[in-house]
Amino acid sequence: MTPPAEPPPGPRPPAEAGSRNTTVLVTFTAVTNLADGVTKVALPLMATQLTDSPAKVSGVALTLTLPWLLAALHVGVLVDRYDRRRLLWIANTVRIAAIAALLVAALGDAMSLMVLYVGGAALGVAEVIALTSAAALVPMAVPPEGRDRANAWLAGAETACNEFCGPFVGGLLVAAGTSVALGATGVAYVAAMAILVLLVGRFTPTHGDGPPTGTVNQRIAEGLRFLWQQRLLRLMAFSVGVLASCWGAWLALMPLMATKTMGLDARQYGILLSALGAGGLIGALTVGPVNRLLGRRWSMFADLLGTAAMVAAPVITTRMWVVAVGAFLGGMGGILWTVNSRIISQRLVPTGMMGRYNAAARLFSWGAMPLGAGLVGLLAELFGMRAAFGVFTVATLLIIVPFLRTVTPGALAAVPVEHQRSS
Numbered sequence: 168m169t170p171p172a173e174p175p176p177g178p179r180p181p182a183e184a185g186s187r188n189t190t191v192l193v194t195f196t197a198v199t200n201l202a203d204g205v206t207k208v209a210l211p212l213m214a215t216q217l218t219d220s221p222a223k224v225s226g227v228a229l230t231l232t233l234p235w236l237l238a239a240l241h242v243g244v245l246v247d248r249y250d251r252r253r254l255l256w257i258a259n260t261v262r263i264a265a266i267a268a269l270l271v272a273a274l275g276d277a278m279s280l281m282v283l284y285v286g287g288a289a290l291g292v293a294e295v296i297a298l299t300s301a302a303a304l305v306p307m308a309v310p311p312e313g314r315d316r317a318n319a320w321l322a323g324a325e326t327a328c329n330e331f332c333g334p335f336v337g338g339l340l341v342a343a344g345t346s347v348a349l350g351a352t353g354v355a356y357v358a359a360m361a362i363l364v365l366l367v368g369r370f371t372p373t374h375g376d377g378p379p380t381g382t383v384n385q386r387i388a389e390g391l392r393f394l395w396q397q398r399l400l401r402l403m404a405f406s407v408g409v410l411a412s413c414w415g416a417w418l419a420l421m422p423l424m425a426t427k428t429m430g431l432d433a434r435q436y437g438i439l440l441s442a443l444g445a446g447g448l449i450g451a452l453t454v455g456p457v458n459r460l461l462g463r464r465w466s467m468f469a470d471l472l473g474t475a476a477m478v479a480a481p482v483i484t485t486r487m488w489v490v491a492v493g494a495f496l497g498g499m500g501g502i503l504w505t506v507n508s509r510i511i512s513q514r515l516v517p518t519g520m521m522g523r524y525n526a527a528a529r530l531f532s533w534g535a536m537p538l539g540a541g542l543v544g545l546l547a548e549l550f551g552m553r554a555a556f557g558v559f560t561v562a563t564l565l566i567i568v569p570f571l572r573t574v575t576p577g578a579l580a581a582v583p584v585e586h587q588r589s590s
């Protein structure tokens with residue numbers, strides 16, 4: 168399927184700049200995701216101190232992810248029009264402001280669910296801007312021959328810090344005090360802004376002889392059309408939508424299940440969450456050998472089984488080690504999917520379309536997380552937490568057949584080795 172006409176993506180980044188930019192992007196990703204991992208633990212645990220309601224606790228995770236549904240497509244248009252590094256700075260400024268407001272509320276004994284919801288929403292909007300900008304920036308910062316390595320390192324840093332180091336450190340920091348956790352997070356976001364100065368190159372998309380034409384809605388429609396017309400990308404978006412809803416459900420309900428049903432404290436809950444990152448770290452370190460051994464198709468298929476194990480474990484038992492093993496398998500499968508799907512999309516999508524494509528794709532993936540978080544809270548209120556996790560286990564297993572029918576060896580063989588398309 169021929170995509171919409173796009174101008175050439177601009178000059179190819181030299182190998183030296185690509186190596187430096189990879190280091191900068193990996194460092195930036197590690198620092199910001201370490202802060203995100205602390206926030207992921209801190210905000211839900213702060214909510215459990217204010218209420219025992221599964222729906223209200225899940226609401227914190229909902230506010231963190233709902234902006235993907237409400238703002239992702241419009242952010243994609245911005246990313247394809249403006250300097251992508253500057254947008255990362257703006258996103259971190261919003262994060263710092265939100266953390267500062269939460270810290271003031273915590274120190275002033277004014278914390279409430281509404282304050283957590285507003286702070287979570289601000290952090291969610293900033294995350295939409297940051298992740299969409301960063302994903303679109305990689306093809307402009309790193310030459311094609313270095314992107315496989317860059318994507319593996321980026322995904323590894325993202326997973327290790329967001330889901331392994333961040334939650335573990337977050338549990339310790341929350342145990343020391345919410346103000347300590349929030350303060351450390353703010354410092355990390357400030358440091359990340361300084362790191363971006365070291366990027367080499369220009370990161371404003373080129374658009375031929377002039378600025379992009381068409382209204383915002385028309386530009387959004389182009390991105391959605393492109394995603395819909397590419398069968399492989401469409402199936403990937405649908406599959407990851409289901410998988411992301413499971414992750415949203417697990418992350419939203421697990422704080423309450425861990426503290427109330429499994430009897431874990433903040434430190435133990437941080438360790439449990441760290442199992443996700445441990446699996447992801449192993450996945451990042453082994454994605455190359457796994458791809459060579461199994462092929463890209465079966466490497467991505469492993470995520471379906473891993474995510475199913477992650478949401479099924481709490482249905483079977485409340486033993487911490489079993490739930491942690493399920494989380495480990497989910498984390499490892501998730502990183503295998505992430506690296507391979509990024510490589511496929513960067514080879515199929517023109518650079519000038521990357522912002523809108525990533526926004527459209529993440530609308531179906533990250534946008535599914537608040538739906539999963541909201542649905543699991545409702546199901547848990549009505550039928551109990553184990554039954555709620557059981558529903559998401561079945562949902563994951565149902566996408567196996569469409570995945571195998573679409574992500575075929577032939578479809579993957581048709582993906583170009585290097586992105587060369589200019590129109």
